[in-house]
Amino acid sequence: MGSGGGKSTHFSRADYQSGLNLTDASRQVPDVSANADPATGYAVYLTPKNPKDPGWQVVGGTSAASPLWAGIAADINQALRAIHVSPLGHALPALYRIYNTPQIYPPYHDIVKGSNLFYQAGPNYDLVTGMGTPDAWNIMRDLQGAPGLPTQLLQNVSFEGGLAPWQEHSAGGYELISMANPHTGTYSAYLCGYSNCDDTITQTLTIPASTHNAVLSYWIYIGRADTTTTCTDTFHVFLRAPTAPGTTATDIQKLCNTDANGWVQYSFDITAALVPYLGKPVQLGFQAIGATSPRSSFFVNVDDVSLYVTRG
Numbered sequence: 001m002g003s004g005g006g007k008s009t010h011f012s013r014a015d016y017q018s019g020l021n022l023t024d025a026s027r028q029v030p031d032v033s034a035n036a037d038p039a040t041g042y043a044v045y046l047t048p049k050n051p052k053d054p055g056w057q058v059v060g061g062t063s064a065a066s067p068l069w070a071g072i073a074a075d076i077n078q079a080l081r082a083i084h085v086s087p088l089g090h091a092l093p094a095l096y097r098i099y100n101t102p103q104i105y106p107p108y109h110d111i112v113k114g115s116n117l118f119y120q121a122g123p124n125y126d127l128v129t130g131m132g133t134p135d136a137w138n139i140m141r142d143l144q145g146a147p148g149l150p151t152q153l154l155q156n157v158s159f160e161g162g163l164a165p166w167q168e169h170s171a172g173g174y175e176l177i178s179m180a181n182p183h184t185g186t187y188s189a190y191l192c193g194y195s196n197c198d199d200t201i202t203q204t205l206t207i208p209a210s211t212h213n214a215v216l217s218y219w220i221y222i223g224r225a226d227t228t229t230t231c232t233d234t235f236h237v238f239l240r241a242p243t244a245p246g247t248t249a250t251d252i253q254k255l256c257n258t259d260a261n262g263w264v265q266y267s268f269d270i271t272a273a274l275v276p277y278l279g280k281p282v283q284l285g286f287q288a289i290g291a292t293s294p295r296s297s298f299f300v301n302v303d304d305v306s307l308y309v310t311r312g
Contacts, residue, residue, distance in 0.1 A: 003116045005030055005127040016093040019100030019131075020124035030130040031092055033111065034065035042068070072136045079140050084149045084311055098142045099131045107139045108132030148212065148311035153205045154284070157305045159187040171198040183219040183263050183303035191288035192233070193299035201302065202285035204242045209279030210311040216252060216284075217267040218305040222260040225297030231256035233290045233298035239273060242283040249285070250276075257298045270307075 011027040022028065035041070038060030045056050077087040088094055098107045111121050111129040119127035155165050159177050166189070168176040176199055178190035191199040207214075222235065234256055238249035250273050253266060274282070284307065290298040 003030065003033060003036075003128050005116050005119055005130075007127070014092070016096045018096060022100075022125050028125075028127060030127075032069065032095065032108070032131050032134060033129040034068045034133050036060050036062060036065040069134070072134055072139075075136060076140045076143065080143060080146070081149070083144065084151045085144055086146050086149055088143075094143060094146065095131070095139075098139065099125075103138075103142045105135070105138035105141045107135055107142050109135060148210075150215075150308040150310050151208075153207070153307045153309055154203060154305055158182075158185050158303060159189055160185045162187075166201050166203050168202075169200045171196070174199070176201050181221060181223075181301050183221070183301070185303075188221075188301045188303035189286065191235070191286065191300045191302065192290045195290070197288065197290040197298070200285055200287040202242075202283045204281055204283045205307070206281050207274050207277045207279065208309060208311055211271070211274060211278055211309045213310040214269070214271045214274050214307065215267060215309075216270045216305075216307050217265065218286075219263055219265050219301075219303045220255070221263045221301035221303075222255060222257065223297075223299045223301075224257045224260045226257075229258060231258055233257035233288070235259075235286070235288045235300045238285050238287065239270070239277065240283050240285065241277075242281050263301075265304075274309075 006029065007024055008027040008029070013022070013025055013027050017028065017031075038058060041058045041060030042064045043056055044059050044064075046054055048054065073088055073091055080087050095107075108131045110123060110132045111126075112123050114121045114128060116128045121128040125131055156162070159166070159182075163175075163177050166177075168189075170176060172194045174194070176189050176191060177187055179186055180188075180190050182188040189201045191197070191201065216237075218237070220235070224233070234254065236254040237252040239252065240249035252268055252270060252273065284305075286300075286302045288298070288300040
């Protein structure tokens with residue numbers, strides 16, 4: 001079997017098509033190749049509607065090589081998603097990137113002999129076999145260095161699943177998951193609303209050691225009945241080591257009763273704050289403390305919490 005290949009008379013070379021032997025201004029094909037020789041081809045089991053020769057047969061040609069690449073791409077995408085790395089998408093930029101930059105694992109088998117009657121195969125890119133035939137395992141490992149996909153680290157982020165895996169502490173002995181005033185759904189965390197309140201809800205999670213970026217987001221509703229301009233009641237969001245809850249916490253945000261303004265979403269880049277916890281467990285917590293008495297009109301709802309990290 002031979003191959004197609006050559007230079008386009010209509011299209012210019014794409015920006016991503018670069019590397020050794022890729023200097024012509026015209027778009028060049030093929031990009032890659034695969035074994036298409038029926039003599040050394042692919043075992044296919046045929047089950048036709050009106051079988052003449054059902055069973056195993058050997059096939060070749062582009063009808064085999066193209067599906068091979070499609071299957072390789074699907075397997076690579078599945079493997080990359082499993083480790084939270086961006087999949088191929090438009091595959092050619094990624095395939096050329098690992099061709100024209102040094103890689104730990106050789107991604108292609110360079111075909112240096114043969115021709116398609118017009119062009120001769122040779123070292124590196126050629127107009128007969130492109131960059132070469134694939135080493136699927138190596139290509140996947142080379143692509144592991146691509147930018148990661150954001151990963152949600154928290155569970156039960158809208159409290160619709162009850163309490164777990166959140167943990168609660170209420171000085172008044174109250175259950176903190178409530179149907180009162182959710183942002184979305186049926187439930188939210190409801191903190192304070194009683195005299196001299198001190199309520200905390202936390203979730204423990206492990207921060208991946210390879211975390212490159214982290215964004216914490218949540219919706220807060222601060223309620224109060226008074227019109228004082230003094231900060232008498234407080235709400236803060238923190239990170240701390242779960243094995244030492246009494247130690248100093250890293251504060252992410254502090255608010256007061258004077259910040260009451262209905263439902264508000266807050267988002268913070270907490271990449272720097274997570275540095276001490278990389279590869280370790282960390283406890284994310286929300287705490288409300290009401291200092292007024294005999295009855296506090298201060299309460300806080302927390303809902304729709306997310307902590308997305310991108311691995312480097």
